[in-house]
Amino acid sequence: TAIVAVVPAAGIGSRMQADRPKQYLTIGSLTILEHTLLKLAAHPAISRVVVALSPDDEYFEQLALHNADWLTKVYGGETRADSVSNALAQLADHEWALVHDAARPCVSNEDIANLVSQIDNPLFSGGILATPVKDTMKRARPGEPALVLKTESRDNLWHALTPQLFKAGQLREALADALANGIEVTDEASAMEYAGVPVALIDSNPANIKITRPADLPVAQFYLQHNLR
Numbered sequence: 001t002a003i004v005a006v007v008p009a010a011g012i013g014s015r016m017q018a019d020r021p022k023q024y025l026t027i028g029s030l031t032i033l034e035h036t037l038l039k040l041a042a043h044p045a046i047s048r049v050v051v052a053l054s055p056d057d058e059y060f061e062q063l064a065l066h067n068a069d070w071l072t073k074v075y076g077g078e079t080r081a082d083s084v085s086n087a088l089a090q091l092a093d094h095e096w097a098l099v100h101d102a103a104r105p106c107v108s109n110e111d112i113a114n115l116v117s118q119i120d121n122p123l124f125s126g127g128i129l130a131t132p133v134k135d136t137m138k139r140a141r142p143g144e145p146a147l148v149l150k151t152e153s154r155d156n157l158w159h160a161l162t163p164q165l166f167k168a169g170q171l172r173e174a175l176a177d178a179l180a181n182g183i184e185v186t187d188e189a190s191a192m193e194y195a196g197v198p199v200a201l202i203d204s205n206p207a208n209i210k211i212t213r214p215a216d217l218p219v220a221q222f223y224l225q226h227n228l229r
């Protein structure tokens with residue numbers, strides 16, 4: 001089975017408030033983006049990685065791996081979904097696309113392998129890494145100040161993480177359709193749900209955090225050094 005990894009890496013990292021996009025900050029001896037790309041390329045079934053970069057990107061070609069033969073570069077777009085769509089345009093319909101945020105370098109090899117192995121199940125039409133919520137969940141009423149409307153049950157409530165694995169052709173169509181219909185697409189699964197495709201939830205190590213704010217950096221560094229649950 002051909003699996004191509006798709007890595008949206010065209011964001012500016014505004015919430016990180018750093019001097020460069022957060023995927024180019026360094027943890028240990030490598031940038032966050034390099035950690036992420038190497039984790040994906042290490043899986044034996046992933047033969048190619050398509051990375052979506054900003055047209056203004058001035059950092060990627062300084063990376064040691066920028067010319068690796070397993071890498072394909074495309075331009076990203078206005079939103080994450082546009083960046084993923086641009087990358088999917090490079091793929092054949094029958095290929096499996098494993099979409100993974102550049103900003104999640106702490107994903108474990110085991111969790112990637114666990115998601116990829118679902119392809120062997122003939123009933124699998126796609127799925128995502130996810131982790132059950134553990135905090136008590138409050139829904140607020142609209143307006144300021146925020147006031148609780150109700151407490152949501154935690155039963156069957158999950159955080160959606162990445163990688164997210166779907167057939168490239170189906171995902172390309174689903175994203176185009178959802179975007180054309182004004183559906184909010186914050187991950188690949190949202191588009192597939194809109195298309196009516198069942199999405200499997202694969203329990204992930206919760207250390208697979210998205211590096212978003214400055215406080216996430218030391219946490220990610222810790223998780224990268226130790227492989228803790």
Ligand code: CTP
Pocket residue numbers: 007008009010011012013014015016023052076077078079080081083084101102103210211212
């Ligand atoms: N991304 C992308 N193209 C965009 C926006 C985001 O490829 N137009 C990528 C980011 O580079 C990141 C992933 O999508 O790897 C998840 O997005 P997020 O964590 O929100 O990153 P940023 O958009 O860069 O950060 P912020 O929202 O704080 O500006």
Ligand code: MG
Pocket residue numbers: 011
């Ligand atoms: Mg963003």
